[in-house]
């Protein structure tokens with residue numbers, strides 16, 4: 469097994485960045501399992517800020533400072549823990565799950581994602597976890613901004629069509645239906661917003677390895693990442 473050849477000494481951060489639906493979270497989970505490290509889904513922390521903002525103010529735009537203040541005055545109420553390598557997020561002892569993934573919420577994330585104080589909250593949490601655990605982290609700016617010094621940076625990409633197909637399968641949406649094309653528009657819009665925002669836009673770090681996953685299986689991608697990490701450790 470190649471994973472036996474990977475040596476894991478803190479800090480150990482594998483950054484997996486890329487657009488929505490590129491397979492990052494599935495790949496990240498499988499890779500974390502394979503090399504026996506924790507997995508951080510940074511998007512779910514942005515989702516948590518958005519969720520708390522929506523439940524508190526019913527809107528995000530214009531409330532970003534207040535949302536950051538809620539978290540900054542009670543940062544320990546946001547807990548990210550690992551059970552069998554699965555990430556769980558708690559806010560004030562409530563476990564958050566599916567409520568973080570509605571389309572309505574997803575459309576509002578852009579406001580917290582483009583707000584420096586909100587991004588700082590997410591980055592503080594992630595950096596703190598990485599002090600204690602070796603981690604695979606998926607996101608948009610992990611290799612470019614959050615951990616610019618990690619040697620293990622990957623940018624996972626896939627065609628818009630393939631990314632829509634994957635997301636549709638997760639959500640049980642049939643291909644080429646109205647819901648399918650809505651999803652495709654939503655993904656394309658989100659890519660555009662993530663790539664063009666003023667703070668920490670989605671982009672490939674100069675030293676990241678680019679991988680188009682459109683025609684690769686999950687296992688092929690994971691094995692390619694493992695091989696690349698082993699190679700970097702030998703260099």
Ligand code: C5P
Pocket residue numbers: 488510511512514515577578581606607608609610658662
């Ligand atoms: O990964 P996921 O689709 O759950 O991310 C939701 C949103 O959170 C992204 O579209 C992006 O706006 C934001 N995000 C970010 N930086 C990250 C992770 C997610 O801005 N590192």
